[in-house]
Amino acid sequence: MSYSTFNKNQINPLKEPMFFGNSVNVARYDQQKHSVFEKLIEKQISFFWRPEEVDVSRDRVDFQALTESEKHIFISNLKYQTLLDSVQGRSPNIALLPIVSIPELETWIETWSFFETIHSRSYTHILRNLFTDPSEVFEDIVINEEIQKRANDISKYYDDLIFYTQLWQTHGEGEWEVDGEKHTVNMRELKKKLFLCINSVNALEAVRFYVSFACTFAFAERDLMEGNSKIIRLIARDENLHLVSTQQIINLWQYGQDDPEMKEIAEELREEALQIFMNAVEQEKQWAHYLFRNGSMIGLNEEMLCQYVEYIANMRMEAIGFDAPFKQRSNPLPWMNKYLVSDNVQVAPQEAEITSYLVGQIDSEVSASDLGDFEL
Amino acid sequence: MSQVFKVKVNGQHELTVDASQGNTLLETLEQAGLEPHYHCRNGFCGACRVQLTAGDVTYINDPLAFIRPGDCLACCCVPASDIEINQ
Numbered sequence: 001m002s003y004s005t006f007n008k009n010q011i012n013p014l015k016e017p018m019f020f021g022n023s024v025n026v027a028r029y030d031q032q033k034h035s036v037f038e039k040l041i042e043k044q045i046s047f048f049w050r051p052e053e054v055d056v057s058r059d060r061v062d063f064q065a066l067t068e069s070e071k072h073i074f075i076s077n078l079k080y081q082t083l084l085d086s087v088q089g090r091s092p093n094i095a096l097l098p099i100v101s102i103p104e105l106e107t108w109i110e111t112w113s114f115f116e117t118i119h120s121r122s123y124t125h126i127l128r129n130l131f132t133d134p135s136e137v138f139e140d141i142v143i144n145e146e147i148q149k150r151a152n153d154i155s156k157y158y159d160d161l162i163f164y165t166q167l168w169q170t171h172g173e174g175e176w177e178v179d180g181e182k183h184t185v186n187m188r189e190l191k192k193k194l195f196l197c198i199n200s201v202n203a204l205e206a207v208r209f210y211v212s213f214a215c216t217f218a219f220a221e222r223d224l225m226e227g228n229s230k231i232i233r234l235i236a237r238d239e240n241l242h243l244v245s246t247q248q249i250i251n252l253w254q255y256g257q258d259d260p261e262m263k264e265i266a267e268e269l270r271e272e273a274l275q276i277f278m279n280a281v282e283q284e285k286q287w288a289h290y291l292f293r294n295g296s297m298i299g300l301n302e303e304m305l306c307q308y309v310e311y312i313a314n315m316r317m318e319a320i321g322f323d324a325p326f327k328q329r330s331n332p333l334p335w336m337n338k339y340l341v342s343d344n345v346q347v348a349p350q351e352a353e354i355t356s357y358l359v360g361q362i363d364s365e366v367s368a369s370d371l372g373d374f375e376l
Numbered sequence: 377m378s379q380v381f382k383v384k385v386n387g388q389h390e391l392t393v394d395a396s397q398g399n400t401l402l403e404t405l406e407q408a409g410l411e412p413h414y415h416c417r418n419g420f421c422g423a424c425r426v427q428l429t430a431g432d433v434t435y436i437n438d439p440l441a442f443i444r445p446g447d448c449l450a451c452c453c454v455p456a457s458d459i460e461i462n463q
Contacts (some may be wrong), residue, residue, distance in 0.1 A: 036440060036442075039438065039440055040420075040440060043420060043440060237416070240415065240416055240420060240421040241420055241440070243421070244420050244421065244422060244440055244442070247422065247441065247442050248441075248442045251442040252442075255444075255445075315413065315422075315423055315425075318425070319425065319441070319442070319444075321444065330411070331413065337414060337415060340415040340423075341414075341415065341416060341417050341418075342416040342417065342418040342420070342421075343417070343418065
């Protein structure tokens with residue numbers, strides 16, 4: 001089952017499952033099995049932004065005035081976010097493109113991953129402004145134990161899926177020995193690995209970013225680090241869209257609207273998927289603990305952050321068919337919402353970015369009467 | 377046809393809504409002081425999801441979030457009949 005960059009077989013993409021069917025040949029979008037993915041592409045592209053558009057020069061002054069514990073919170077969050085987007089900027093491409101089978105989803109995955117690379121570039125934009133030499137911050141990402149713990153959980157499901165896909169694409173189904181270890185490769189196993197991987201990515205997009213977001217916006221509430229907060233708003237808006245795509249995939253499987261075998265697997269691995277989510281929630285709470293170990297910041301403490309994680313997790317888990325596991329039903333940080341409203345997101349001071357305007361900005365039906373008021 | 381519908385929330389609050397006014401269900405809930413959940417207000421994050429236990433809604437913006445059977449997204453819909461919701 002080796003991968004071909006242009007599958008020469010005649011295939012009907014309308015009859016293909018999202019993954020593990022025939023590989024995509026013609027990138028066509030005139031007919032779509034799951035049109036929501038093209039809508040996501042359109043929306044995402046309408047959100048296009050560049051880190052350099054946001055002026056972060058004032059943040060340097062603000063940063064110098066922060067207390068040591070606040071600096072720790074700020075920098076640690078940036079490190080963690082850099083890790084998350086380093087993984088997300090490549091992994092959906094490497095893990096999912098070789099096995100995707102419908103063109104609209106293939107293009108969504110590429111669009112999604114590309115935007116994560118914008119996020120990665122924006123962290124460098126922020127850090128370059130704060131430090132003359134930011135390399136110490138970047139180097140700590142692969143040394144710092146707290147970040148390592150998270151990196152392992154985030155990447156292992158991707159790595160597992162990638163490894164088994166490679167075995168399958170080079171050797172086919174069967175039992176294969178690699179470096180003295182036996183691996184059983186069959187379609188059912190591959191699909192299970194895919195299911196767990198998507199659930200892990202979903203949990204990542206759903207809760208893993210939000211402790212960091214909350215800290216950033218808490219600084220912004222005090223009129224501090226506002227350049228950074230503008231960038232994080234743009235990132236939060238993109239991440240919401242990425243989350244919707246993984247929720248769509250999981251729900252399409254659960255409701256049997258795609259591959260019927262994935263519906264079985266979704267039921268079979270329900271407990272495991274739940275555990276992936278609960279682990280992500282637990283790790284975020286530990287992250288809050290690590291952030292505030294040297295002292296908290298005005299307007300935010302560990303307890304409130306943990307409550308916020310639970311509040312967000314309830315919402316996200318209900319979206320993929322789990323019961324809300326936590327008691328926290330009201331929003332403990334109500335000011336967060338104003339940073340998450342998509343049309344409040346502003347790039348340059350002079351332009352409020354209204355997304356509906358960007359999507360349909362060209363009006364090709366202009367009649368002579370539209371110009372009737374003009375006089376020369 | 378009248379566009380005035382009743383919205384029953386959590387089996388207790390009863391609101392009267394004129395759907396022709398164009399206010400989304402989310403705005404209606406906010407005006408009634410019910411503090412609904414929301415993030416993007418644009419149909420793509422799914423934070424405003426509420427259970428729709430009776431009646432129908434019409435979407436005025438195309439939602440991107442997956443709407444599970446029995447749910448609706450308050451930020452981009454208006455009532456299309458008398459409805460009952462749980463939030």
